[in-house]
Amino acid sequence: MKQCLLCGQDFIPAISLLQVFSWRQQNKQCICPNCLNKFRLLAEPTCPICSAELSSTKICTDCLTWQKSYGNQLLRNYALYRYNQSFHDLMVNYKRYGDFVLRLALAQLCALPLAKIKADFYVPLPTSPEHLQKRQFDTVMGIYQDVVPLTSLLVTTGGFGAQGEKNRQERLARPQSFSVVDQAKVDLNHHKVLLLDDIYTTGRTLYHARDAILAVFPQAKIESFTICR
Ligand SMILES: [Zn+2]
Ligand SMILES: [Zn+2]
Structure with missing residues (x-):
């Protein structure tokens, strides 16, 4: 029991x-x-690039927007669940109220499907220093640390406030805050890298994370995984 x-x-x-x-x-x-x-898996048809639910099999409006800046170098994102009220409540309790034990619930939701996506390096998106200070734990690492072996390669300067309180335009306008740690002990070139985050909203943070890695390892093959889309 x-x-x-x-x-x-x-x-x-x-x-x-x-x-x-x-x-x-x-x-x-x-x-x-x-x-x-109460959690709803994303249902077909979904965007072949970012897994968003759609009414047809074309690519979604977010990916069309990214196409303007990245051409055909779009970021393939695997996602599992729809961001519904149950997910919202879970994330609020985990992130805003800092209930660390809920990482286990999030890990349960993603563990089996994530294990099927093979990568050489699983790179979590880091929590900003101000959030780390407030919650005393890194929310993304918390979810994935017992699910796959993590390579903590990115750092962020943060300082942009809570993403959850921002509208679409503000999220998209967010400046790059990621960089690769000074003395990266690994070489990601020619390796498959899977970026890990909790939710794909506009894709802004994940594209920034990819840009930061490609600036140092231009030959890295990067995709991403989020629990929600
Ligand atoms: Zn229950
Ligand atoms: Zn898409």
């Missing part, structure tokens, strides 16, 4: 044939079936 991290109800973790052999996966379940049902 386990207690659901989201609603507090006791539940019996579901056991699939695969999980019978994996005590670790079974033990990682911390969301009850009822709460799990």
Whole structure:
């Protein structure tokens, strides 16, 4: 019996044939079936570039906008869930109220699909220094640290306030704040890199992160992964 991290109800973790052999996966379940049902996987058709839900199979308006600056060098982003009210509530409790234990719920939501996306380096987008100070933990690393091996390569100067309070235009106008750490001990050239963030909203932060890496490792093959789109 386990207690659901989201609603507090006791539940019996579901056991699939695969999980019978994996005590670790079974033990990682911390969301009850009822709460799990409130999260909605992105449904086809989706944008072939960024995974946004669409009414047709063309590329989405965000990607069309990025095409103006990046041509055919668009960033392939894998995403799993729709950003609905349940997700919003979970993210607010995790990020705004700093409930660190909720990282386990987010990890459960993405662990299995993420394990299928192979990369040489998994690079988390860093939390800004002012948020780190406020929450005492890095929100993106918190989610992914037990899911895939992380290479913390990026730093950010931050200083732009909370993204959640910004409108589209303000997000898109945000200046570059990422750079690669001074003494990067790895060479990303010719390797597959998967950038990790929690939510893809406009794509601005992920494109900035990619720009920062390509400035140092121009031959890196970069894609990205977010839980929500
Ligand atoms: Zn629950
Ligand atoms: Zn798109």
